[in-house]
Amino acid sequence: MFDAYDELFDLALNIVVSAAKASPNLLVRKLSIGSARAARIIDEMEEAGFVGPSRGNKPREVLVTAEGVTSFIKSWEEEKNQRQLAKAHDEKQIKEFYEKEAIKYKDYDHTVFFPWPDVSACLNEKSSKHVYRTADDFKNDPKHKDIKCTGCNRGLDSLDVIYFKSPDWTWWKLAGRMGWLVLCDKCKKQVYFEAEVMN
Numbered sequence: 001m002f003d004a005y006d007e008l009f010d011l012a013l014n015i016v017v018s019a020a021k022a023s024p025n026l027l028v029r030k031l032s033i034g035s036a037r038a039a040r041i042i043d044e045m046e047e048a049g050f051v052g053p054s055r056g057n058k059p060r061e062v063l064v065t066a067e068g069v070t071s072f073i074k075s076w077e078e079e080k081n082q083r084q085l086a087k088a089h090d091e092k093q094i095k096e097f098y099e100k101e102a103i104k105y106k107d108y109d110h111t112v113f114f115p116w117p118d119v120s121a122c123l124n125e126k127s128s129k130h131v132y133r134t135a136d137d138f139k140n141d142p143k144h145k146d147i148k149c150t151g152c153n154r155g156l157d158s159l160d161v162i163y164f165k166s167p168d169w170t171w172w173k174l175a176g177r178m179g180w181l182v183l184c185d186k187c188k189k190q191v192y193f194e195a196e197v198m199n
């Protein structure tokens with residue numbers, strides 16, 4: 001919602017609310033920006049409902065309280081994080097993001113790439129509409145013949161192959177993952193993941 005707004009929008013809003021007046025000149029002075037940019041930021045504030053319409057030579061009315069600014073800044077920060085996540089398409093960044101959510105599950109010793117409650121929710125999924133339709137299709141692809149648990153050395157025939165889909169909130173945060181996940185139930189560890197879809 002706010003992603004099109006100026007990068008300095010939150011700072012500018014604090015300035016305007018502290019001063020209880022919304023004038024471009026104030027922003028020009030405090031933020032060392034040009035008057036065109038300052039005027040645009042004030043227009044954005046009007047659009048967001050934080051300040052009133054232009055009143056000629058008089059400064060615009062400030063319509064937002066300090067509390068309103070605090071809650072706005074919070075959602076602004078969240079949006080910024082989401083935008084950063086949206087850029088974080090590479091595996092390492094998404095992994096770091098998702099690892100923050102990872103917790104140990106049941107008697108599994110290892111913290112894994114995916115949080116166990118999410119994995120658990122997918123345990124019965126043995127088919128997908130994508131590259132491999134079933135877990136057997138996945139197992140039968142020659143390119144998977146060397147997948148082994150590094151703990152017990154058992155191969156695919158003895159491992160659990162499930163179709164993993166991360167929960168809705170991860171898709172909303174552009175960190176959603178979907179694909180084939182191989183687990184060793186004996187060693188209680190994640191052996192392999194092959195993404196089929198990544199947003």
Ligand SMILES: [Zn+2]
Nearest residue numbers: 149152184187
């Ligand atoms: Zn194992």
